[in-house]
Amino acid sequence: MAMTIHVDIVSAEGAIHSGQAEMVYAPGVMGELGIAPRHTPLVTRLKPGDVRVDTGKGEMEHFYVSGGILEVQPHLVTVLADTAIRAKDIDEAAAIEAKRRAEDALAGQKEEFEYAKAQAELAEAVAQLRAIEKLRKIKKS
Amino acid sequence: MAGAKEIRTKIASIKNTQKITSAMEMVAAAKMRKAQDRKDATRPYADKMRNVIGHLYHAHPEYTHTFMKERDISRVGYIVISSDRGLCGGLNSNLFRKLSKDIRAQQEAGIQVDFCTIGSKALGFFKRFGGKVLAQATHLGDAPHIEQLIGTVKVMLDAYEKGEIDRIYIAYNAFVNTMTQAPTVEQLVPIAGSTEKELKHHWDYIYEPDAKEVLDGLLTRYIESLVYQSVVENGACEQSARMVAMKSATDNAGDLIDELQLVYNKARQAAITQEISEIVAGAAAV
Numbered sequence: 411m412a413m414t415i416h417v418d419i420v421s422a423e424g425a426i427h428s429g430q431a432e433m434v435y436a437p438g439v440m441g442e443l444g445i446a447p448r449h450t451p452l453v454t455r456l457k458p459g460d461v462r463v464d465t466g467k468g469e470m471e472h473f474y475v476s477g478g479i480l481e482v483q484p485h486l487v488t489v490l491a492d493t494a495i496r497a498k499d500i501d502e503a504a505a506i507e508a509k510r511r512a513e514d515a516l517a518g519q520k521e522e523f524e525y526a527k528a529q530a531e532l533a534e535a536v537a538q539l540r541a542i543e544k545l546r547k548i549k550k551s
Numbered sequence: 552m553a554g555a556k557e558i559r560t561k562i563a564s565i566k567n568t569q570k571i572t573s574a575m576e577m578v579a580a581a582k583m584r585k586a587q588d589r590k591d592a593t594r595p596y597a598d599k600m601r602n603v604i605g606h607l608y609h610a611h612p613e614y615t616h617t618f619m620k621e622r623d624i625s626r627v628g629y630i631v632i633s634s635d636r637g638l639c640g641g642l643n644s645n646l647f648r649k650l651s652k653d654i655r656a657q658q659e660a661g662i663q664v665d666f667c668t669i670g671s672k673a674l675g676f677f678k679r680f681g682g683k684v685l686a687q688a689t690h691l692g693d694a695p696h697i698e699q700l701i702g703t704v705k706v707m708l709d710a711y712e713k714g715e716i717d718r719i720y721i722a723y724n725a726f727v728n729t730m731t732q733a734p735t736v737e738q739l740v741p742i743a744g745s746t747e748k749e750l751k752h753h754w755d756y757i758y759e760p761d762a763k764e765v766l767d768g769l770l771t772r773y774i775e776s777l778v779y780q781s782v783v784e785n786g787a788c789e790q791s792a793r794m795v796a797m798k799s800a801t802d803n804a805g806d807l808i809d810e811l812q813l814v815y816n817k818a819r820q821a822a823i824t825q826e827i828s829e830i831v832a833g834a835a836a837v
Contacts, residue, residue, distance in 0.1 A: 424592035454759035504702025508686035
């Protein structure tokens, strides 16, 4: 019986894989990593790529990760996978987008206020018109 | 007494409303189950991450990240999570009530507040309430993705790192059970109690590329995952609150129909009696 290592692959939106493996391969930022049981503790960032899990039954399971963090303990490998493609400029763009949305929404506030004001003015005008019409009717009769 | 025909149309219209509310109730019940599953699915990631951060922190007690350092407070930020749609009982208004109480307490202490909203109801609330909204995200749908939140969270974290805000809170509805949702305001950053003291054995890792960068990435993702978790939890709350609200609406509509039916019957009977007495009176006169 070959030695095995426990592998957990989780993302923020759910667990992806959990099981025993003889060997795990992962795309670290400093290069491809092969992790066998009793690997020394290690933490690394991952590049987008393929995480392969060798289950020892002649099968190789593939998981695509778009980045993330890999933690290795002697008998446990944890892949904290990103589901989104992360890069500094992409994150930055997302942040700018979120800010812009807030500004737009707050700019919309003015419009809505004016809308409400306009509605009130309209109601007032309609009431005035009605009053005038009534006065006319009274005068005619 | 209102005419029989009027009452009949009223009953028909209430029946239609009842059909809608009972359909909404069933839809919400189905969605609630899915939302609860989604909520449970987010847990392993945050747990694993908390473990790794705990280990890291233990191995490097001298290195404290900005996200872990307490500092003097002059301005705080709130991430407010609400639903996108209404018709879910007092879910959002309960949260906003708790929140505004909190905000008033902060302002009385001379602390200013910034906001970041997730969900259109929160945005609508701050439009009325006033306040500086730094970022917002709406229309996340039933299955929110973390991508939709990255930008919004980053705005707050950037502001925190630059020292524009000194503390970040998160306000959302915690799922207690189907009947109860607890409006909750929690401190998000600086991360409180992330150092588990009861770690039995700890070790130092090999870091690639280096400890600081790894910890940076980890903490940002950890905070994002916490926000994501709250969003998903709030989603489960929304569905269950809607289910309960729609159930009571359906029941109320049923009561109303029963009452109206009684009134209708009385009106009908009165009309018949009147007709008969008219006929009898007419026959007697002849």
